[in-house]
Amino acid sequence: METVLVAGATGYMGRYLVSELHRRGYRVRVLVRSRERAEQSGEFGAPSLRGLVDEWVVADVGDASEIDGDLCHGVDRVVSALGVTRQRADPWDIDFRGNLRLLSLAEEAAVASFLYVNVMHVHEGTSMVMRSKAAFVEVLRRSAVTSQIVNPSGYFSDASEFVHMAHRGIAFELGAGAQRLNPIHGADLAEFCIDRLGRESGEWNVGGPDVYTFHEIVDLAFVAVGKRPRAVRVPVRVVRPVVWAADRLGPRASSLTRFFVEGLRRDSIGERTGTHHLDEHFDAVALSRRKA
Template structure:
């Protein structure tokens, strides 16, 4: 297949591109600068422009664009979070529709469901409250032009991706190694997680399965509580993680973002993936974390 990938320099995108090429696919990468390699094609999401030859003969588009949710929010930061997702999604969906590309896989987020507390949610569940949930609705709606043109559109609602090279784990490991780790708030909030190998495998699975479209939860079948997450991470790093960070402190540090990131409960399950026959490599959080944090084997 000939596949266009946007967001190819991110945590997930780098691995997706590498594995697609290892599997024999041809990949074109969209970049927001002058192309420096034969496989690069320039685009500018804010203006809605893409190099003319980028979509010639393309079989599928994978959009992984979006800046991190992490950090303290203000009005400017929230605008950037929205724009970094909605503008690329709209630009790519319009290009997919114009060029008749059969498939668009578009990144999305489990934040759609808001704070689920102890309730289990899947792709049949409705939208929750909050800034991120509303942003996800607009993000996914930006792909409608491709769907209306007859393309298969998959909305990949991803959870916390476990990787040693970035994401939340890279932020949590330093304080835990210093013995400063601990549960956030009461620790009963659920974390919907997925290992990076399963994330990439799921994307490849969705690329190949013509019968799957619409929202798909990319998360392991068994969410864990924040307290369990912290305990297992501390054990994996051989450090104590018994501290308790009160909600008031978390909110003082993160402001509005605290209740939508650190303190929110997302007890989501991957109903569509399971029904479609996808097999997870990692279903147990402890095993997944140990595998992710295991040092790579030296080259021989």
């Protein structure tokens, strides 16, 4: 029985990774900031970690003083879904330095492999989130540790924002909304990742089974909430002034704006896999809103 350390275990993706590892019989050690939060149900249907974890390590990976040098001792493999999106944290501290700290400890402990859940087009992004991830990927590629880098096209959890907009009666599209992507459910992505655990080093772009344009995703969201589609098309020409303004509001506003706007401007299609479909997920999100 191999022991796998999972970092970022309380996030949407991390929870599914822990669940899949547990299901397959791995011994799971998790690094979390709060065990109480981890044992609660996650957002967008992500599972609680209660009963799925063999060993808890409670510490803030952003604070080097809290990370014990023995973190990876006795660990066979490391899986990291550690990263910042909307949280009030510096991406450089978490996505780069936090993951770098984990990799250094993994190298010292001579773990067999390090799997990193990244994002597609990371080297094309200008946000601090993308730049931080890209910097870590470059270090990981050069590590002596066998590495697997998995780049999802987008998560169902992120796409759920369209349901919230549709519930409010209006959604926004960038241009014609013609860019295409195949977002993936956390459970499907976890299976894809763990299938590759222990293989040779590699990098994969992956997505869900269905490819949509952003416009089609907006329509799916309105169908889920039972409202007539009403979308406002934001001209592409306004992107530069919006980013300019966000840059002047501060680092967090700048990074978030650049991250999401750049994601709306290009196709993100990965290897099609999984059994979960976005329309069914949207129906579940809409139902939970009605019950709330």
